[in-house]
Amino acid sequence: MAGNKKVGSVAYATRDKSYFEERGLTRYAGIWSLWALGVGAVISGHFSGWNFGFATGGWGGMVVAAGIIAVMYLGLVFCIAEMSPALPHTGAAYSFARTSMGPWGGFITGLFENVEYVLTPAVVVTFISSYFSAIVGLDAAWLPIIWVVFYAIFLALNIYGVALSFRVTLVVTLASLAVLIAFWISAIPNIDFSRWALNIAADGSELPEGGGSLFPFGFGGVLASLPFAVWLFLAIEQLPLAAEESVDPKRDMPRGILLGMGTLIISAFMIMLLNPSVIGVGAFALGSSGEPLLDGFRAIYGTSGAVVLGLIAMIGLIASFHTILFAQGRQVYSLSRAGYFPSALSVTHGKHKTPHIAMMSGAALGLTVMLIIWFANGGGGAEDSQQGDDIIGTVLLNMAVFGAMLSYIMQALSFILLRRNQPNMERPFRSPLGIGGASVTIIIAAITLFYQMQDPNFFKGVIWVVLWCAVGIAYFGLIGRNKLILSPEEEFALEHKA
Numbered sequence: 001m002a003g004n005k006k007v008g009s010v011a012y013a014t015r016d017k018s019y020f021e022e023r024g025l026t027r028y029a030g031i032w033s034l035w036a037l038g039v040g041a042v043i044s045g046h047f048s049g050w051n052f053g054f055a056t057g058g059w060g061g062m063v064v065a066a067g068i069i070a071v072m073y074l075g076l077v078f079c080i081a082e083m084s085p086a087l088p089h090t091g092a093a094y095s096f097a098r099t100s101m102g103p104w105g106g107f108i109t110g111l112f113e114n115v116e117y118v119l120t121p122a123v124v125v126t127f128i129s130s131y132f133s134a135i136v137g138l139d140a141a142w143l144p145i146i147w148v149v150f151y152a153i154f155l156a157l158n159i160y161g162v163a164l165s166f167r168v169t170l171v172v173t174l175a176s177l178a179v180l181i182a183f184w185i186s187a188i189p190n191i192d193f194s195r196w197a198l199n200i201a202a203d204g205s206e207l208p209e210g211g212g213s214l215f216p217f218g219f220g221g222v223l224a225s226l227p228f229a230v231w232l233f234l235a236i237e238q239l240p241l242a243a244e245e246s247v248d249p250k251r252d253m254p255r256g257i258l259l260g261m262g263t264l265i266i267s268a269f270m271i272m273l274l275n276p277s278v279i280g281v282g283a284f285a286l287g288s289s290g291e292p293l294l295d296g297f298r299a300i301y302g303t304s305g306a307v308v309l310g311l312i313a314m315i316g317l318i319a320s321f322h323t324i325l326f327a328q329g330r331q332v333y334s335l336s337r338a339g340y341f342p343s344a345l346s347v348t349h350g351k352h353k354t355p356h357i358a359m360m361s362g363a364a365l366g367l368t369v370m371l372i373i374w375f376a377n378g379g380g381g382a383e384d385s386q387q388g389d390d391i392i393g394t395v396l397l398n399m400a401v402f403g404a405m406l407s408y409i410m411q412a413l414s415f416i417l418l419r420r421n422q423p424n425m426e427r428p429f430r431s432p433l434g435i436g437g438a439s440v441t442i443i444i445a446a447i448t449l450f451y452q453m454q455d456p457n458f459f460k461g462v463i464w465v466v467l468w469c470a471v472g473i474a475y476f477g478l479i480g481r482n483k484l485i486l487s488p489e490e491e492f493a494l495e496h497k498a
Contacts, residue, residue: 007494010103010481013339019485023337023346025090026162026353029246033166034239034256037323039263040173041235044320046180046264046271047293047313048127049397053228054276055204055287059197060214061221063272065229068222068444070265073233075441076408077261078431079415081254084240085428086418088249091334091489092240093411099493100417101410103484104476106493109410110335111472115403115465117328120235122366123396124321125150128314130290135310147370151363154322158329159349159356162245169323176316177267183293184270186300191277199282206284226448227401227458232268234404235320236260237411238327241334244488254429328366329359338487340480370396398461402452405445412438412445422496 004013029037053062089095091106093113098106129146132138138146158165195210202216215221239257243249275292276283280299286292293316297309333355336346349356373392415438418425431437452458484490 008102010484012484012486012490014486020337023333023348023355024353025244025348025355027245027247028162029166029242029252030248031252031255031259033170034242034246034252035259035263036170036173037166037242037326038236038239038257038260040169040176040319040323041238041327042233042260042264042320043173043176043180043267044124044127044317045231045234046267047176047316048130048290049123049231050228050268050272051275051286051289051292052394052397053225053287054200054283056217056228057221057225058200058212058214058216059272059276059283061217062225062229063269064215064222065225066232066268066272069226069229069233069448070268072408072441072444072448073236073261075433075437075439075444076237076412077257078433079412079438079441080237080240081257081429082427082431083411083415083418084243084253084257085250086425087489087492088240088243088246088253089334089489089492090241090244090330091338091487092243092331093237093407093414094331094335094338094340095240095489095492096414096418097410098489099496100414100421102493103481103490105410105414106489107335107340107476107480108469108473109407109414110331110340111469112403112406112410113331114335114472115468116235116400116407117238117324117331118362118366119369119396119400119403121151121321121324121328121363122147122370122392123400124317124324126370126392126396127290128317128321131294131310131314131317134291134294135307135314144371144374147367150321151325151367154318154325155359155363157322158325158359159352159354161352162354165322165326165354169319169326172315172319172322176319177263179293179312179315180267180271183296184274187274187278187296190279190300191274192279193273193277196279196282197273197276199284200287206282210282223447223451224455227398227452230401230404230448231397232272233261233264234401235324235327236264237408238324241327241330250428325359325363328362329355332358332362334487334489337485338490339483339485340476343483343485395461398452398458399465402449402458402462402465405449405452408445409442409449412441425496 083096087095094106094110097109125147129143198212199207199210200216201207275296276286278296278299281295289295294310294313333346335341345358416435
């Protein structure tokens with residue numbers, strides 16, 4: 001330790017060169033690696049999770065909700081495309097807020113994002129286990145074993161090295177898009193939109209002959225579908241977490257995130273149109289399905305190749321699981337390196353230079369939350385072999401979405417404050433939507449939050465997120481704020497404040 005200094009309500013410890021040598025990262029990613037990281041993180045939301053919105057909004061309610069959420073994400077990604085090359089640090093959301101709102105604002109934003117990145121892989125692995133169980137007919141008691149096995153495999157791939165991690169990300173992302181395109185091509189000759197996509201009645205029952213309303217639950221159905229529509233784009237904002245592993249973040253970050261968002265918008269609206277329209281599937285059945293894409297493939301090709309089709313349909317889930325574990329590790333790493341979390345979490349692997357302790361710690365926390373919910377709901381003793389898995393997926397999905405919305409509000413607010421208070425900061429890319437786009441993002445995210453807090457089905461998850469954040473804030477107030485370290489994010493923020 002080289003010394004300490006007090007800055008406002010926090011205290012900094014300067015560290016010698018060895019501290020950062022133990023926490024070194026390797027630059028590897030170019031524009032297409034970043035594109036794959038963003039698209040791959042989200043793509044599982046086009047395979048599972050989004051479809052629950054049909055049960056709350058019908059086809060029209062879900063599509064309008066997705067359009068609203070797409071506008072929110074466009075505002076967000078343009079904010080990030082401007083901020084990430086201007087502040088090219090692994091801290092991402094925490095770094096943006098730290099520079100614009102000080103250490104308390106940075107920590108709280110990082111804490112909200114931490115909820116998202118710890119729980120999102122847990123949601124995705126429940127969808128993986130749902131697909132896997134449907135393929136091989138496993139008893140529900142085995143589901144926790146599946147979770148542990150997939151966590152172990154993809155943690156190992158992420159820990160082994162950044163080059164391998166990005167190569168795997170690119171391959172599985174391209175494979176996922178190929179599966180979706182194959183489904184779209186297969187579905188087009190086998191759809192009957194009115195009969196199947198519009199088969200939900202106003203009371204929520206199934207219409208045997210279809211021909212129902214676009215909006216069976218009215219505008220309330222649109223609001224109810226917002227959290228599920230988020231799943232079509234959730235985690236695209238993780239790209240800046242790879243800033244210190246990007247070869248040229250000032251050039252490639254804006255291009256990667258905007259190309260990724262364009263890809264996801266096209267894919268989202270294709271899957272929402274075609275999957276429920278396939279003859280023999282329908283919006284009503286998809287509203288409670290854990291494997292909607294597999295249902296579509298089965299309806300088109302029959303059940304004889306169910307195992308092969310199921311394995312193909314799992315590719316997108318695997319892509320997201322792998323890439324979000326990457327983001328989870330970097331998010332915990334950045335907060336730990338700066339002292340907001342215990343600094344031992346940010347030590348990187350001596351040979352592979354990956355934040356292995358951060359990734360394993362985040363994974364352990366996510367698995368713990370899953371198991372608590374699992375046993376609280378009867379575990380493998382549930383009569384329906386998928387009941388426990390579906391409950392976990394729904395509860396965790398809403399917890400992840402709640403954390404994400406809070407993070408988006410803070411990031412958009414950071415953008416506005418940086419524009420107003422630091423107009424002369426170097427900005428390699430400037431958002432064409434400006435403060436107006438950021439303001440729209442805040443409004444839509446706040447509406448989504450408000451609905452989640454009003455709906456009793458989501459409220460349990462909201463309470464746990466609030467408790468999570470309360471514990472984190474108490475830790476920072478009592479311990480963390482006195483142990484901060486002058487990491488790159490902190491030095492940048494202090495220099496620009498000066």
